[in-house]
Amino acid sequence: MTRVASRSESREKRHQRIRLDLAGTSDRPRLAVFRSNRHIYAQVIDDSSGRTLAAASTGESELRGGTQTKTEEARVVGRLVAERAKSAGVERVVFDRAGFRYHGRVKSLADAAREAGLDF
Secondary structure (H helix, E strand, C coil), rough: CCCCCCCCHHHHHHHHHHHHHCCCCCCCEEEEEEEEECEEEEEEEECCEEEEEEEEECCCCHHHHCCCHHHHHHHHHHHHHHHHHCCCCCCEEEEECCCCCCCCCHHHHHHHHCCCEEEE
């Protein structure tokens, strides 16, 4: 009898498959997104040097305790990570959705990052 993969295992396999072709360079770092049930995290990563250039999440103290929906919080995180990336000298990124579907909170974060000036 075959075992059915869980939802998180399937997402992890999709992420590994995506990352075969997707890598952040010093010219175009990777904007990686992780979405949990409660929070959303975004990092701008230079994979060639293994450094995180900018990061933002809903777990930060200034973003906690709001009465916004999770989608609205994702929009704030997208704007914040874009501002931090631009201050670190990053204009262009590649978007890594980490196996999550591109809709809802992930799409909201990406749209806000684009509006704040990141190019991807």
